[in-house]
Structure formats: structure tokens, C-alpha cells
Amino acid sequence: MITKGYIKQLFLFFLLAMVVVILFASQEKPFVTASEDTAETVNENDQLADKLDEILRHESLEGTSTSVSVREANTGEQLYARSGDERLHPASNMKLLTGAAAMETLGPDYRFTTEMLTDGNINGNALQGNLYLKGKGDPTLMKGDLDQFAKELKDQGINVIQGDLVGDDSWYDDVRLSLDLNWSDEPYYTGAQVSALSLSPNEDYDAGTVIVEVYPADKAGSKPDVSVTPATDYVTIVNEAKTVPAGEKKDISIERQHGTNDILIEGTIPVDGTRSRSWVSVWEPTGYALDVFKKSLEENGIKLTGNSDVTKGVAPKDATVLASRKSMTLEELFIPFMKLSNNGHGEILAKEMGKVVHGEGSWDKGIDVIEDVAADLGVDRDTILLRDGSGMSHKNMIPSNELTKFLAAVQDKSWFPAFEHSLPVAGAPERLVGGTLRYRMTSSPAQDNVVAKTGSLTGVSTLSGYVTSQDGTELVFSIMLNNYLGNSDTSIEDSIATTLAKHEFQ
Template sequence: MRFLVLTTAILWMFNAHANIEPKAVESELESLAKKHGVQLKDVGMYATSGEGESLRTIIDVNGKIRMTPASITKVVTASAVLANFPPGHKFKTQLLGSGDIKNGVLKGNIYLKGGGDPSFVSENMWFLVNAFLRNQVKKIEGDIVVDDSLFDKMRYDVSRQKERVDRAYDAPVGAMSFNWNSANIFVRPGKVGEEAKVFSDPENDYIRLVAKAKTTSGNENKLLADRKEDSKFDGDVIHVGGSIGRGNKEIAIFKNITQPDLWSGYNLKSFLAQRGVQVTGSIKTGVTPESAEVMAESESKAIEQILADMNKFSNNYVAEMLTKNLGTFKKPKGASLADGVVLINEHLKSLALPEDQYHIESPSGLTRENKMSSYVMWRVLQHLRNDFRVQPEFLSSLPIAGIDGTLKKRMKDSEAERWVRAKTGYINNVVSLAGYAGLADGRVVTFSFVYNGSTDETKVRQFFDKLLIFLVK
């Protein structure tokens, strides 16, 4: 009898230790909110622990109230993408030719046909050019015609913020895009008092650099870089001014471009020239004729790796590119972002979510028009967690606390480092975080935290992070 009593006591103690008590969580949540100046009326939070019959709600603060989610919207986008493009799916970019090849001369145009690949970068362009060289062409007596007709011509969707900026996160979208439609500008100091050395990478005739930055003593970085309008020039003009200290090795600046199709074409011409292929014509836009023959083809990274590009770094450009690819199911040519957003909302409807708790207009979350409750976001996360066909791919796309992506510097050197994988979100007066927190005993906390208010975003992030550290502990 005594043994039975002891055994029961031990089991009770074990279960008490194993469970996350909602009351303890509530107490800690309120204490942390007060400490960081966060009013709970401004948050929407929902979290559970365990799974199946042992699933328990441990946090529900305004969980079913619609709020602006910011970039955690990309979780929804990822879910719709994986529902339509299974793991392993790849997009194709092609080089096609029209005309005959005689003695190494192609007498006709080549067509750079975009297949909506968000991950088409310099390595892919090299692969495409190297494959093209096996046709033994050394001269093209014709034009480079860029075909990006798979998508519509709207480069900046109305769902984005109204003010355009020239930073990489606001890059335009096109079915034929290159290097995330952004230029890399590198600045190195020269001698003190002299001009700094400015480079564009990759080098091409689309970018015109106006370099007026000076070199100073010390380690300061007061560089100014702006993209300027120039109606007399087909490409983009980037002015680099200000100053760089002699103590700096190199400063990188990333600027988006305005015309994805021409940008891609000029880079193709540059890459061909580096391999000794001359193009006598110009760079144009158009549609590939049916009679053109495929001369080279490049496949994208697998869809799950592209999702990692989107989620790890909260890349808005990738989110919109993938959404327009979704749109091709509705419209095989000239697909719009709105076409893709229809599929995202159809996907959410298929999950039987409460329709009065969400409204999605933008796949990236770079808008205040999106609305979603923390409960709905939790439901999407649970769907992704429970669908083994996509679970590993989605999980690996998320930033890891203290390790990489937008969580690289958060929860570092804490009990939550490497134990939290989550998508971050931020626009003015909106801070969000949604994902999973692993526990040492194998259970997982699925959570969705959203803040809409005027408290300093740093304090809100600390509030979210400290709460997760408490849950992991």
C-alpha cells in the first residue's frame, strides 16, 4: 500500500513537471507585459502545447480578434504554395533561338523566356550561357528579346505600401527576373582625400554608376546611394556620394532596379560577352514565337529552398513572385498577383477556417489591409505541422532563434536558442511572431503572437522572446 502511494505521488510529480500550466503562463505573460510596457489589449496571442488528445491551449489573449499580421502573412503564402507546388517542384528559364546557325553565327534573335523563377541569379545565368555555348554559337546577328509574358506587367502591386523606395525589399516583379531584381554596389576606400572606388556587381550596361564618394580618415560610413530617373537612358542610374573611412575594407549597398525584363536582358548580354559571344542587336521585350527552338534551359532551386529564401529573410519579392506563379493556375499567360491571391484565399477556405477572422490582400504582408486573428494563424501552423507531406520542408524554411535569418540575433545564448523556429513580422506599429517552440521532452508549442500598437517595437520583441524563453524552460 505504501509503495502504491509513493508511486502515485511520483507519477503526480512527473505529470506536474511535464505539463505547462496555463495559469503559470498567464501569470508570467502578464508580468512580462507590464515589465516591457505592452498593454494586453493591443495583442492577439494564441498558443498550444502537445498534440492529438494531449493538445492543450496555454495562451489565448484576444486570440480570435482580427489584427494586422505584417510579414507572418508569408506563413499563409507558404502553405498555399506547398499545396499547389509540391516539394521538389522547379521553375524553368529558357534561351530559345530563331534562325539558322552557320559557321558559328546565329542569324536571328535569341529569346530569354522567363518562367517565373524567383531564384534566378548569376549562377543560373552562367549555367544558361554555358549550355547555350554548346550550340557552338560565337556571334548572334540579331536581338536579345526578353519574354516575361507569363506574368502581367504590373511591377508593384497595389497591395504594397504606396510609397516606392529603392531598397532591395521593394524590388519589382517580373516573370523574367534576375538577382532578386536588385543591383549590388560595392564601395572601397581609396587614399584619404581622394574618391572612393565604386563597383557594380554584376557589371552590365543596364546600370550606370555616378560615383562621387570621398575617402576620409577613420572608420566612418557616411555613404549616400540613390537611384535617379533618367529618361535618356534605358536602364537605371545610381548615384553614390558621401564618404567612407579609410579604415573600412568594403561597404555593400543593395538597390532595386525598375525594369526586370531589360535588366535580365542586359545581364545576359554581359555574360555572353564574357564567354566571347558577340550580340550585334539590341535588348528588346517581346513574345517568343512558337517556331523558336530551345537552345538552353536552367532549372530553379527546389520550391522548398525558394520558400526558405522567402521566410528566412522575409523577402517580399519572392512572396509576390510565388503568388504570381500561383496565379498561372487561373491564367496561364499574364497572371496577376490578384489571381494568385484568389488561390491563397481558396486554400484558406479549404482548411475550414472561420472566414470572419481573416482577410488577405497581400502575400507578403507589406500592407495594413491584411487582417488575421492569431487563432487562424495558429490553425494554419497546425495544418502545416500535421501534414507530413510538407511539414519538413516548411519547418526548414523558418528562421532559427539565435542562428539565422531574421531571428539570428534574437534569443541568442538563451534557453530558446535553436529551440524556436518562427516567422517574424514588422511594419510601423505592428510586431508579430508565429511558429513553433520545441521542448526538451519532445513536445512542441505552436504559437502566434501579434501586436498592433504604439509601444516601441524593440520592447514588444523582447516581450515575445522572453515569453518563449519561459515556455522552453
């Protein structure tokens, strides 16, 4: 039987339901049904996500750590992220942060200086006192520049230096290698020692290295011919290689022995074989620069008569500057730095920023500057760990979301055009245009469109930069692959970047 009380409860429930319906109807519609335009935008982002997710399901990524982030360049809006907040090793993508910090603190017109000084006087054809070569970090100093210094002395009528040739590298501290550099990397140009006074063998400006070339001898059984550029007695060639008959295998190893300047050459090179060439780092580059400068003096007929002949020290504050040399601008240096991913430049810039900003040319002070600039550009300093300027450290850590945030923010800087111009360009065949991307993404729409910094270490491969989509939407992206085995699978990165270039948002 239906009682009056039951009918009353039913009526009250009906009234309450009506109130809820009226209140809900009075609210704004939820985001997902706001408008056709919004729905289309969400759908387009979903389509992009589907494409990128499919690429990232590739079997080669099984067991790896992967972080991918994509943003709209002008607004910084997040368009896609896969583990975007996961901290991974950036490898040479670290140079993006170092480079931006250098542009911000030093400026694109900044130049390094090298000075030739004396604490003595010129008397007739003699310089009575020590001759100092003072380095201030210039990675572009070459043999020709030291020849010019010697010529300027000769032009002043100086034939004799009655004192020592002294190398002053006190502009930076005396720590030669970054904290986490692998022992196995140290003999090669990628892990060259950093000194405020150093020398580069050619226009790639790999400071602190010599170029060693091995050519076959005229007949089998003889030792190969070896040349060193620039010519220097600072390194010793230990030639244990052998020239073999024509057609046999070439297998030449060129490696400096740790802790020494003995460069060991081993293996075989056929009579009809092509040269083998390697950029080899030197141990203590200050002495290397001094040895080559001494040769320049001798070649110009200038004799040293000091007790120690060549030594290391600090020029007195009141020493007279006899000549000085300015490097190219930072904007110009950024071409070999970024295009060729020059590790030495990254470490030198870190120390230079420490010297200029904090008065100490050390990695610690330089990294402080890099972190400060990164934070000013929106990077969350509480989620990054920076240990060097080049990215050689396996302890550097940064999420891809922070890198894309940074890449979007730097576009507002006055120096951004120079910064962007220094990045490798996909598929551009010229070495100092395409750089480390010149053999990658060599067809449309990625070719000449993707502008990005590469990165590679054992188990690490990265690519971060800029691309314009098919409909003209400017994008920033960061792809970080860590903990893979075997060779770097850059095809995943190229596929993602090409997908972004092909995508249409409208």
C-alpha cells in the same frame, strides 16, 4: 396566530424545496469539480495565463494593439488567448500562409524554368533570327547561368546572331509592384520589382537587385571607389560621396532614384574605413537581365547584328528551345525564403501559384490560391484580409487565433517537415539555420527549441511558430504587436516564447 392555512403553505414549500434538492443531486457534477486531473489541468493553464498576462502588462505595450494565442500542437486545444480574435497586421508572418500554399499547390519538388529560344535557323556560324530569353519566374537565375547559356551557343559554333536579343517576361503580368507597397520601400531590395525574367546578384537570391559596394579612395579628397555586382550598364552610378581623412565619421548613403536606374551615392567615407554595401533594386528588371545576358554573349565572342539589338517581346509558340535551365527545388528555395524572410520570393510565389492554378500570373489570382489553401487548413476566410505574398502590406489582417489554428493544421501535411525546417531557429548562429532568429533567445530552454517566423514593419512586430515546453508538450503560438512607436520591442515576444519553453503542464 398560526392558522391551518399557513401551516399548509409552509408544508407545500418544504415539499417543493425537497424536490429541487433531489433533482439537483441527480445531475452530473459540474466541470470544475469533475476530477483531480481536470482541476490540475485548469490550474496549470491558469498558471500559464498568469505568467503571460504579467509579461503583457509591460509598460512598453501601453497604447499598442496586442494579440497572442497559444495552442497544444497535436490537438489544437486553445491554452491561452489575449485578444486572439482581433485582426492585426502580420508583417512577414504572412509568409507562413504563402509558403504553405506554395507547398500545397506547387509541391516541395517544384522548379522554375528559364529558356533560351529562337525563331530562326542556324546557318554555319550564324543564328539567323532572334534569340529569346524567356523567364518563368525563377528568382535564382544568376550571371553564371547566363554565361552557361552563352557557352552552349558557342559550343554549337554560333558566333553571330543575325537578329535581336529579346526578353520574354510574359509568364506573369506586367504589374511590377504589389498594390500597397510604400513608395519609400521601392528603391531597396525589400521592395524589388517582380518580373518573370529577372536576375539575382548572389546566393541570397534577391531577384531584381544589384549589389553596390563603396570603398575609400587611396587619398582624402577623392571620390570613393564603387563596384556593381553583377557588372551591368543598366544602372548608372552617380557618385557624389567623398573620401575623408582617417578617423573621421563614415556616413554613406546608397539609394536609387525613384523611376530611374540612377543610383545616387552620397556622404563621407574615411581613408581607413570599411566598405559600405547595399542591395539596390532596379527599375524594370527584365531589361537588367537582358543587359547582363548581352555581356555574357559578348564575353563568349558572340556578336548581335539585329536592328534593335536588345528589346522586349514574346517568343513565338513554335520557337525552338536551344537550352533551358531549371532552378533548385522549392524545398531548397524555402531556406533563403523563410530563414532570411525574402520578400521577393513571397511575391514571386504568389504570382506563380496564380499562373499554375488559374493560368494568370497576377497578385489577384495568387492571393485567391493562398486564401483557398488557408481556408482548407481551417482558417476562417471571413476574418482575414490578404493583399500580398510577403507581408509588406499594412492592409494584411489576420487574428493570432487563426494563425495558431493554421500552424496546428499544417503539421498533418506530407510537406510539413520541409516547411518546418525552413523556419528560423532561435539562437542558432549559422545564418541559414538561425536566420532572422540567430541573435535572439540564445540560451536554454528557448535556444534551438523555438522555431518561428519573425515579422517586422513600421509599428508592427510579430513572431509565430512552434516550441516544446519543459515537460515535452508541443505548442504552437502567435504573438502580434501593432501600433507601437519607436523601435520594435522583440524582447516581449522572446519573453513569451521563453516562458512557453520553461513551462510545465504536469
